[in-house]
Amino acid sequence: MPTLDANYWENRYHDHNTPWDIGYPSPPLVHYLQQHTEPADRILIPGAGHAYEAVWLHQQGYRNVFVCDWAPSAFEILEAKAPDFPKAQLLVEDFFALDLEVDLILEQTFFCAIDPGRREDYARQACKLLRPGGKLAGLLFTHPLERGGPPFGGREADYRSLFEKYFDVLQLAPAADSIKPRAGNEVFLEVQRRSQGR
Numbered sequence: 001m002p003t004l005d006a007n008y009w010e011n012r013y014h015d016h017n018t019p020w021d022i023g024y025p026s027p028p029l030v031h032y033l034q035q036h037t038e039p040a041d042r043i044l045i046p047g048a049g050h051a052y053e054a055v056w057l058h059q060q061g062y063r064n065v066f067v068c069d070w071a072p073s074a075f076e077i078l079e080a081k082a083p084d085f086p087k088a089q090l091l092v093e094d095f096f097a098l099d100l101e102v103d104l105i106l107e108q109t110f111f112c113a114i115d116p117g118r119r120e121d122y123a124r125q126a127c128k129l130l131r132p133g134g135k136l137a138g139l140l141f142t143h144p145l146e147r148g149g150p151p152f153g154g155r156e157a158d159y160r161s162l163f164e165k166y167f168d169v170l171q172l173a174p175a176a177d178s179i180k181p182r183a184g185n186e187v188f189l190e191v192q193r194r195s196q197g198r
């Protein structure tokens with residue numbers, strides 16, 4: 001497996017080797033946002049890449065959206081499409097070192113991009129970044145983890161065991177409205193930070 005550091009991802013953007021990039025806001029995420037969020041909400045998109053969902057949220061009047069990606073080129077598209085997106089909310093940083101508090105973390109092809117050995121760190125850090133009662137929601141691939149990656153997959157049951165340690169699991173089921181190439185290969189996850197403890 002290559003070392004999945006910031007250089008690795010930056011090179012993928014430079015080489016235009018970005019097969020994960022669907023080119024528009026992900027329908028399952030847009031549907032979720034339409035039903036579960038308000039424009040005042042503080043929303044973090046980690047490993048955001050070209051961040052089409054952040055552009056969409058900005059266009060809907062959300063002003064407390066934070067995007068995080070440690071590849072410096074990642075936000076070029078976002079900055080072109082939403083030039084007045086606040087610069088202070090473009091976090092060119094390591095997700096695992098972030099320190100802020102949000103209502104919602106939106107997941108799409110970031111969890112699958114990290115070394116699977118860091119999944120526990122991901123769950124712990126997501127929990128730390130959320131206010132009590134805050135939620136993590138998004139999509140996780142379900143192809144066999146043994147196939148390697150990125151993108152790394154996994155079993156729904158293993159995702160449940162991982163996230164149950166830190167969160168109440170509100171939804172974890174095959175996604176109903178996946179884009180065609182991902183249909184049958186992803187679950188929709190919605191988990192909530194407990195009010196007490198981390």
Ligand SMILES: C[S@@+](CC[C@H](N)C(=O)[O-])C[C@H]1O[C@@H](n2cnc3c(N)ncnc32)[C@H](O)[C@@H]1O
Pocket residue numbers: 006009010020021022046047048049050051068069070071074093094095096108109110113114
């Ligand atoms: C597979 S891409 C997904 C991009 C975007 N979510 C999408 O769906 O188009 C994974 C992204 O996560 C970023 N990334 C990986 N590890 C990171 C870390 N520890 N902190 C911040 N960004 C990270 C990479 O730079 C890359 O842009």
